[in-house]
Amino acid sequence: MKQCKEYEDLLPLYSSGDLDSEKQIQVENHLRDCETCRQYQLSLSAIMAIMKQDRISIPDSYGAELVVALNRRLEKRRARQKQLLWAIPAFTSTVAILLITGFSLFNPETASSQWLAQFNLEHSYMNFSNVGYFGEILLEDDIDAVTESNFSTDEIYKNAVYQIVEEQSLPEVDRYLMATVNLNDVEFQNIINKMKYEIL
Amino acid sequence: MLKQESVRPPDAESFNRLVLENQEKIFSLFRRMVSSHDEADDLTQETFIKVYKNLSKFRNDSSAYTWIYRIAVNTGLNYLRRQKVRQTIGLDTVDLAADTAGPEYRELTNSALKKALKKLPSKQQMVIILRTYQGLAFKDIGRLMDTTENAAKVNFSHALKNLRKMFEEMGVSYETV
Structure with a gap:
């Protein structure tokens, strides 16, 4: 049976949904029995959620402005x-x-x-x-x-x-x-x- | 996805099309790494100038999108390495007196996240950005970063655990997230 330390290494990938189904079931079984690992997993999932909430905005005009700026630089280069x-x-x-x-x-x-x-x-x-x-x-x-x-x-x-x-x-x-x-x-x-x- | 034919010859029209089709992904990649729009713009321009200079070296064994992404990731990693040498950012404690349900608290956690991300080693930071924000699979991340899928996963695990540790140091509460 795996120790908590080994599960700790799997929990980040569990939190991001990147474990294969077999490992995912193993982790879920362990989380049901281990309060420490459950808390640990919750904190990792919370960080994932914070990251996903963090949005960036790109101005609609950015692409066109970039093309103009690049062409200006390339024209100088030519x-x-x-x-x-x-x-x-x-x-x-x-x-x-x-x-x-x-x-x-x-x-x-x-x-x-x-x-x-x-x-x-x-x-x-x-x-x-x-x-x-x-x-x-x-x-x-x-x-x-x-x-x-x-x-x-x-x-x-x-x-x-x-x-x-x-x-x-x-x-x-x-x-x-x-x-x-x-x-x-x-x-x-x-x-x-x-x-x-x-x-x- | 673009085919090789669409990027050769390196005329202005095809280059402009490449820029327009890929700028959003490339800019957003850099925007996650830096503090300002202008810095992200500089790195985006640097990437596309490299693309232009190397159009003749583009081979048919990858899509234009992957090739441009690879140049961007290398540009980003070089930037992060340079920054790591210079920066000495401290981790301030988050003000827990703020209303944890309100927008102010979200702003604080976002600010804590940005600080913590900058403290990560370059490769860990890049993997987190590529997986979480850009939504790439580890197999693709490994290819872009000249490493294996497994190494990318290990970097991601270390990164997330490190972020958790730094969040704890800053006193971030997860209860309302």
Whole structure:
């Protein structure tokens, strides 16, 4: 014969109506004889009842509002995707140049503040907002979360460069996002290989 | 239930239809977890953005509804885990002087319930919500949470017993329920 402890484990499922008929009969027989378990079961059923009484209301307009909000976010996303293809060359070349600059700084024989000043002057035409955008895609799984975060473009860009230079690895690329700009697997891999070749 | 064909290609119209057909279940799932409409809305949007991003990965071996639900459950569990790290909610004693037959008492028990639910471990909280509020079978809950039907039942049992214990600590009376 089962002890009260074993019935105690069955009572939550009895209270939610999830016991098979055989176990249900066993529990009911026990409840007839055991006041302690009966009280325990009543309290569990009462909690179930409290939960079922607790209703939430969803405004009728919620579905339509959600669709509008989502489409707005996706439209922003698509607009960014359109910039992606022409942002890639700017990103790769700029990172490569910065990588060289970074190594120069660490190497006392080649480091030269004069050279750096000259370099910055020569490359001041580069559009950092584009490379920042690509860095955004590289670094974050959820592009929208980043876009709506407080990170500045420069910060995102610096993080991308930091990861490439310091960790000698490419940040994770959102393959789905790349796919949505009509890159097939081969084209995608070519871009990655090109980046590896140029940057590392 | 939607078939795979209805979600491909990922054009705006089919995506909007997916949102409209599933938003109520997904929003109500999150609304049980959080304190405000806005928080539930954030999680609902997060779920559907993930759905959009992964439409190409959707396979025919499950319905769109199950697939979206699975993404929502994962989003919810991640949210709950983050919250558990931050929160230090105490359990206040319920004012038993309130009229136990009146709406005020019901409000108090509902408030106690929300506090107690938040104190449950993430998986227990999720199982309680999916079984009690969403009305899912344990077999489906197990599938959604990447676990077995039996494990889902065990989590549910622990959750209900834990809720009872917390209700006792808060001094909730069951007499009029």
